[in-house]
Amino acid sequence: MLESFLKVIGEYGNPVPRYTGPRCLVERLAVGGCDLCQQICPHEAITIDARVEINDTRCTGCGLCTQVCPSGALEFDVTAALGAVREQTVPERRSVDGSVDDGAKLVCSQAGESGKTLPCLARVTSSLIVAAGAWDTPLELVHGDCADCKLGGPQVPQELQKVVEQAQQLRLATGRPAQVTVRRGNGEGAGGEAVSRRGVFGSLFRSARSVVSELVPDQPLPFVDWSVPQERVPAEWQWRRRALKPTPPPQAAVYWPAPVVDDKCILCPVCANVCPTEAIAREFAPDGTITLHLDLAACTGCDACVRSCPPDAMALQGEWAEADFAAPVLLRDSTSV
Structure with a gap:
């Protein structure tokens, strides 16, 4: 048990998003630049000068900055969450009580419910919802008390709704919209004082048993090799295109x-x-x-x-x-x- 838990903690050990400078509109010297990540960060963890800098002692890894980044310069590993949804699409997958569970569920770590768990639902991206639609899998997204949450914050439901709307616009061409439900969890979330990386770890240790089985692994992304054209395109956009199934006419x-x-x-x-x-x-x-x-x-x-x-x-x-x-x-x- 302890070994498994420590392995999960190791996978979860770096909540700071990957920053790829050549994709950043600031480093590209685009007219007007861009400060969306800095504006939305609820912890003042982002500063911008000639490039984006992230204070890893303030960052909780909520994902809001990655949701609003227009070019994919800031990103987490989208494949981990995609894999968590895909695992739940197995035919005749049965829940603990023996009933057939024909949908997928992703839960915020502060929602107080069981299920495949993300630190915050600000980690949910359009490609995830587009893929769920391609797999014809109903997707339930469960968040905590965002108004009082200091891991993500009150902006999360609004930004998540934008992500859902964008994904549904993408799926229009397939003639098969995604089946997605967003709701607040039934448990008690973590409000109160601001949550740092230490606070995230504390939350995990307090619920170690569920973390081992439910937490979606969160591993740091490797360095982008800009000499490889395929790597210049963020995985988020690659998956949006790849998951646009059935293929539109x-x-x-x-x-x-x-x-x-x-x-x-x-x-x-x-x-x-x-x-x-x-x-x-x-x-x-x-x-x-x-x-x-x-x-x-x-x-x-x-x-x-x-x-x-x-x-x-x-x-x-x-x-x-x-x-x-x-x-x-x-x-x-x-x-x-």
């Missing part, structure tokens, strides 16, 4: 905010330079033609290119045809300038 409207370009474009390199995932490529052909291409699946819709465009020639388009994901989209070329 070729001309189906898929909700995926991404830039389009109008006639004011001068084919300068600014949009490509500020793109946090390098989804926009400015290329030169042997005949001297300049083109701008967009890798739609790599675009996070962060709006950096739109805000930074010198001639104000870009805007976000909310919906794209499924067929647009098959190959790079031509945004502009010098023959049309």
Whole structure:
């Protein structure tokens, strides 16, 4: 028992999200920058100068900063929560009392209920809900008393609702919305004084028996190798695309905010330079033609290119045809300038 518990604590030992500088709009020098993570952090754990800095003694790992980060510069491991939901989709999975449980459940650590447990439901992302829809699995999300919680805070239900709405917009193209329910737990949460990393560990030790069996493992993410193009795209957006099942028809409207370009474009390199995932490529052909291409699946819709465009020639388009994901989209070329 002790060995298993210590193993879980080891997996849970680093609640600070991974920061990938090249994806950050601040480091990309996008016009207007971005301070969403700093604004939403309930513990004043984030400071921004030339880059984002996280105070790991203040950070509780609630996940709010990762929910609002428009480019995936801040992230936790989404595969752990996805795996926890997937485990609960096994046919004829039976609960302790012998009844058939045909849905999945994720519980906030402060909700006072049993179930696969996340530190805070601010860890829930759109890809998780999109995937639950793909697996045709009803998903129940149970939070604690957020108004009085010092691990996440009162913003959590509102931000979680935004995540659910975004996921449902994505699933519209499949014709099969996700079955998701959000409710408050029946137990007593942890209010009172602010919770630090020490407080998180204290909470775990007080409920060691349930932690061993229910806590979703939380391991630090490895360093992003920027030389590998696939790693430039955050796992969250990769899973949003991967979990868009059943595959929409070729001309189906898929909700995926991404830039389009109008006639004011001068084919300068600014949009490509500020793109946090390098989804926009400015290329030169042997005949001297300049083109701008967009890798739609790599675009996070962060709006950096739109805000930074010198001639104000870009805007976000909310919906794209499924067929647009098959190959790079031509945004502009010098023959049309």
